[in-house]
Amino acid sequence: MDQLFRKYINSVINPEEYSKVSDFLASKKNEDIIYSLIKPHWDREMLEESEVQKPNPELRDKIIQAILISDRETVLRKLSVSRLKLRIAAILITGLIISTVFFIRKSTKVQYVAEMQTISAPFGAKTNFTLPDGSLVWLNSGSSVSFISSFEKSRLVSLKGEAFFEVENNGNPFLVSTEYGDVEVKGTSFNVSAFAGEYFQTTLLTGTVKVKEKRTGEEVSLQPGQQAGIYGTDFKVENVDTDMFSSWKDGKLIFRNENLLSVTKRLERWYNVKIELGSDKRLSEISYTGTLEMESFSEVLQLLKITAPIDYIYDEKTRTIRIEYTNNF
Missing domain, CATH: 3.55.50.30 (Phage tail protein beta-alpha-beta fold)
Structure with a gap:
């Protein structure tokens, strides 16, 4: 449990491990053990605060969460949005879900209602979740992903920031749209980085993808181990060490x-x-x-x-x- 707790504190825990830690923290009989696990991290943070003089609100929130765990068991369990069958396993903190309903009208009659879901990971945190089609997404700090409720038919994802995808192949194309370029796949694993003011990069681990630059419309296909990047006016493909661009999710x-x-x-x-x-x-x-x-x-x-x-x-x-x-x- 000490190793799992360290991974929880440091934001590198996976969904299965998060569930184990949540169940452990929810049990009153573990209060003494929880205190012994928290104390070394608290002492270390206090020492570091005296060196850098910067508070750590994330760690403070975790400590408060552990102390009040008996009153918040349901909060510590995995969040389930049954309506969309979307399971979100939070790392450090749960990704923020914002829903906006758009009504498309024809004359005075409502013809269709589409619900936009946005999942965000604030700075200093990461999250991972499962899309309605079964595809897995890891969302990096300061990033967000948006998609509509009819996702199984139109697998379109809008990305700001950085995310790693493991896409289920259900016969329908899967499209990641960013400000700088679009990535189209069917079933594959890849990383997309599209932070504002930084280079756009798509790195392929398995399968195949098509990357299209929005400015010129130029399109390239990638093979595993390749990366497409936009560097100023240059749009190029090169072989890379994929671990350098995907290890953040671990x-x-x-x-x-x-x-x-x-x-x-x-x-x-x-x-x-x-x-x-x-x-x-x-x-x-x-x-x-x-x-x-x-x-x-x-x-x-x-x-x-x-x-x-x-x-x-x-x-x-x-x-x-x-x-x-x-x-x-």
């Missing part, structure tokens, strides 16, 4: 010679923090290679500091981490 961040600016953007979403870079141009020359798995944000900052000529300060008023170049390396 609680890992992998960097391979990645520049500091790109690293900090990923860390901002992952830890729900604000990071600013100083004006020294030498910061743009710093790159990192490595893997992060279940490290706290303070530990990550220390890793960045000891592997490159940088230092950081924390602004308590704006709650912002500022990274500066240093000659004391």
Whole structure:
């Protein structure tokens, strides 16, 4: 249970493990064990708070949740939306479900009602869920997915941010639409990254997909191990290590010679923090290679500091981490 609890705290737990942890926390007889599991994480966060001086509301909410667990058993169990047969297993926190009803009228008579479902993962959290057709979706921090209630017939998903899909093959095309490009599949597993202001990338693990750039209408087909990306005006396909672009769903961040600016953007979403870079141009020359798995944000900052000529300060008023170049390396 200690290992499962660590995975729960660090947002890398899968749906089956989440169910086990939920049942364990819901039992009053486990109160002493729960306290012993929470205390080390609480002590560590208190120590880190004195170093970085930034509160951790997510951990606080988990502790409060564990203390009040006996009164909230139904909240801790897997959320079931029976009307859509949509099962959502939350990692850290449950994805937010927002429903908007659109009425399409002809004259004065309502002809059709379509319900739009939106599932979101706030910054600092991730979630995974099952679509009505049985396809699985992992949603990264700061991302959202929208689809209509008649999903089985028209498998269209609108994505903002990043998501990993394992698509069920039911004979109907599955389309992921983003601001920058569309991805069409039938049955396959792939990752799509479409954050605002960043490169659009589709990475294929299994099966085949078609990727269409919206600006030019250019379309390419991918094979497993390939990635289609939009880089400014360039739309290109290349072979990649797929783990680098899909491991986030398993609680890992992998960097391979990645520049500091790109690293900090990923860390901002992952830890729900604000990071600013100083004006020294030498910061743009710093790159990192490595893997992060279940490290706290303070530990990550220390890793960045000891592997490159940088230092950081924390602004308590704006709650912002500022990274500066240093000659004391």
